[in-house]
Amino acid sequence: MQESFFSDLNELSAFVALADTGSFSAAGRQIGRDATAVSRRLSAMEARLGVRLADRSTRKVALTEAGQRYLARIRPLLDGLQSAGREAAEQVDGQVRGHLRISLPGSFARRWMTPLIVGFLRAHPLVTIEADTSNRFVDLIGEHYDLAIRLGVLADSRLVARKVAERRRVICASPAFLMRYPHLQAPQDLAGVPCLCNTRNSNPYRWAFTQPGRRREVVSVRGLLASEEPELLIEAALEGLGVLHSTRWYVDAHLREGSLVEVIPDWQLDDRGAVYVITPATSGTPNKTRAFSDWVAQHLASELG
Template sequence: MGRLGARRGGRPLPGGGGRAGRAATIPGRRLQSLEGRLGVRLLHRTTGSVSLTEAGAEFLVRVRAILASVDEAEAAASAHAGGGPRGLLRLALPGTFGRMWIGPLLPLFLAEFPDVRIEAEFSNRFTDLVAENFDVAVRLGALEDSRLVARRIATRRRLLCAAPAYLARRGRPETPQALLEHSCLGFSGFQTFPAWEMTNREGRRVRVEVSGPLVTDDAEVLVEAAVQGVGLMMSTDWLVGRELADGRLVPVLEDWTLADEGAVYVVMPSVKGQAAKTRAFADWIAKRFSPEPPWRG
């Protein structure tokens, strides 16, 4: 199909004359300009029909996704103008951490944002936020999914701890090698299990394979066992923060740093990152963890 207004056989094509004909050429010219800039044909043009090329079909899909994001951003802005965030907020939260440090805060968030409803899943499984249509997730450790918008809201650290009664009975280890003579509680969820890796202030690294009377993949069970004096435990500070604060557990080998990666993050699918309800929750929970997270308060 030639450009509207061109001549064929000495006669103008329909619509080729007058102001209307000149106006009708504008979309065609813009399309040709776009094809020239991209260096590829987007349409198959034949006498009496026009259809998308393979490149044109792919281009259209991507453009529609962009327009959908724009619509969502406009809707989010309108929600602010209409009184604030609203609608269903779907949260993916890690099991133990979520129950301890996020779950108790949800009623406070709902009181502040009464037009928001929350559907929260507490699980340690990997959640695909995009495929499963979650708005926000809280994740621990290192992040790898480049499709997500991530915001670090807290740091974490690992440590060794034990009950005062256990240390009174068995003595306090002064070196990593001394752990071999102690009852050590094993968390099978650690990648290095049953080894504990640590580094001192001079950068010396030590790897000790420990053993003891209890191994489990449930960290809360290990905390209770440690409190009751069953053995030494390697833990993350958020998990034993309350027990350390009230003295039921005390740190050991404090001059040694245990290997750990990552932090605590709020993550969002990039296409939903600007929704009012999503941004409101991310900002709100970040403030609750600043300047120090609650387990260090």
């Protein structure tokens, strides 16, 4: 009779929890069992496989080289089974269902995401949403978030990024302000005037510009007011207090109506970036996450495009 090396799902879940936590007690809490049950499951796996998967000590448990290799092979399989189970449950009667944990940049969420979330919940009454708008850069995988909206330029990561809209920066001011400072023709002209600076930028007091056929120029500005809240900075600009550095979609309506006017329009701010929908790079995306991602991408592309 051929020997079986197969472990049941309870053993696999215990082993993955042990690898993630480094202790029998913590692994037991994670899977809802006591430490002795986790220890028994590990011993049963080792006996079946004929290899030691972890070294035990009084303080911690560390995987052996064989254990690390085994973990690398079984983790995606276990993730796939769990994703398949969630997806099957969500497809009962063909409706999207489940609980979504999402992370959103605060000011962007207040301006654009509120109606999208409300509309999605109306369209999908079997979905519940927990939205974090704290501007905290969450660990989607480690903190078990389903989706995030992120702005700017993304670094390489284990996440799946879906670009839904461009982000263009703009320099603008009120007509009254420009009557007092009519000489603003080039980036260096901004050095001596009061400016309204967004502290969400990496260096809010150094504005970098590019122009076709010319070199990049960087100017240090005097910040009359600095904040991470676009609404505050826009109000100050409308009152004629300074030159505003903003993302265009926040001020488009004011530019169209003429209450704000673009300054040095021949120069582009060297900070474009984009809006991304971010999801964990797992073996399967649940229907609830895919549906919300599609909803957000469709509406933001229309609103911000």
